[in-house]
Amino acid sequence: MIPRHQTVLFVVLFAASAIMGVLLWNQLRRAHDRLLRGEDSAPTQAPQVAPAEQATLMVANDADNTVQPRILTLPLPQNPEARARAILGRLLDLYAAPESTHPVPGGASSIAEVFLLPVAGASGSGTPDGPELAVVNLTGAFAASHPSGLETESLTVLSICETLNANLPRVTEVRFLVDGQPRASLAGHADLMRTYLTNENTAAVGGGRQ
Amino acid sequence: MVLDAAHGGDDPGGRLGGDTEKGFTLAFSIRLRSLLAARGFAVVMTRDSDSSIDSDRRADIVDHAGSQACLSLHGSMSGSGVHLLVSSLAPIQETRLLPWKTAQAAWVLRSVSLAGVINSALSHASVPVTLGRMALPAIDSMTCPAVAVEIAPDRSSDSEAPSNLDNADYQARVADALAAALVEWRSESREGHQP
Numbered sequence: 345m346i347p348r349h350q351t352v353l354f355v356v357l358f359a360a361s362a363i364m365g366v367l368l369w370n371q372l373r374r375a376h377d378r379l380l381r382g383e384d385s386a387p388t389q390a391p392q393v394a395p396a397e398q399a400t401l402m403v404a405n406d407a408d409n410t411v412q413p414r415i416l417t418l419p420l421p422q423n424p425e426a427r428a429r430a431i432l433g434r435l436l437d438l439y440a441a442p443e444s445t446h447p448v449p450g451g452a453s454s455i456a457e458v459f460l461l462p463v464a465g466a467s468g469s470g471t472p473d474g475p476e477l478a479v480v481n482l483t484g485a486f487a488a489s490h491p492s493g494l495e496t497e498s499l500t501v502l503s504i505c506e507t508l509n510a511n512l513p514r515v516t517e518v519r520f521l522v523d524g525q526p527r528a529s530l531a532g533h534a535d536l537m538r539t540y541l542t543n544e545n546t547a548a549v550g551g552g553r554q
Numbered sequence: 555m556v557l558d559a560a561h562g563g564d565d566p567g568g569r570l571g572g573d574t575e576k577g578f579t580l581a582f583s584i585r586l587r588s589l590l591a592a593r594g595f596a597v598v599m600t601r602d603s604d605s606s607i608d609s610d611r612r613a614d615i616v617d618h619a620g621s622q623a624c625l626s627l628h629g630s631m632s633g634s635g636v637h638l639l640v641s642s643l644a645p646i647q648e649t650r651l652l653p654w655k656t657a658q659a660a661w662v663l664r665s666v667s668l669a670g671v672i673n674s675a676l677s678h679a680s681v682p683v684t685l686g687r688m689a690l691p692a693i694d695s696m697t698c699p700a701v702a703v704e705i706a707p708d709r710s711s712d713s714e715a716p717s718n719l720d721n722a723d724y725q726a727r728v729a730d731a732l733a734a735a736l737v738e739w740r741s742e743s744r745e746g747h748q749p
Binding site for chain 2: 407408491496502
């Protein structure tokens, strides 16, 4: 025989549990509704894994055959090779955007890798401040979709070389690969077999609209 | 005078609307050859059919022709008007023996001068022009004044309607201006006004 006071206690505790369950369910629904009401439908900002810094992009313009500096603030990694890749990726994002002054499809994913190596035989080579050769590995898709032409291809090459030199002053020479292999030209015109000297590019660009 | 129609054979060059660059450059060089012949030029072409020809062979033809100048003809759908490009080699003094890959260095000042004459003629014909310098493997081995002439559609704001590359009037305007420039260049050569 169960004592009467235990029966009463069981009923009271059962009722309290039921009431707490209902209250908890109700709170859960309210919190869910509150979250839905406060939800922002705008795209979330990409996580920044590096502090934002200023970078100088040398942006090509097909209309007057020039390369002009444009300063942007970007999250840039500290590793020089990753930094070079991030900067060149931003440059190619500009070219892939609508209303680009130098339309080239592909964007940032067109830069597969950037390697920085000491310049062989140069004075100071191998020292912390010595000159460096940048090897830019482009994707085959980028080369295949690049518009064909002497001017447009040379502007792409020159803007990449000058952008590297503007942000990584130790880069004095640039070579190009496509899918990790040497390639004769970008899209039939710009020579990709040669080593580009960043100081000669400034002279080479000296054209412009007449 | 040497006219070099770029690309050819298994190298089609870029796509120019419904045409290939190799077809456009060949047709344009034949048109320009007629205009130059009518003005008394002896014209040599690096190709007059759809044949493959590499950059060394092009330079070889030019160097053996002993020509006053060479125009390397290209076409593009990028940019606007005519793009004049000269070798980016640094100038050097002419010597009896020149390295094959950089022979143009001894002629690059005269090439710049030729580009200036062509620029004036095209501007006079209201064709927009851009000037530039770049590594040009075929031209870098040529031992005469040489300019790459890349013809793009006229997208300038002052033109009444954008001219496509297959527009006969636009092609005629560019070809006439190039012929006039080469006549001017020849007369300057005779008078010794060139560098």
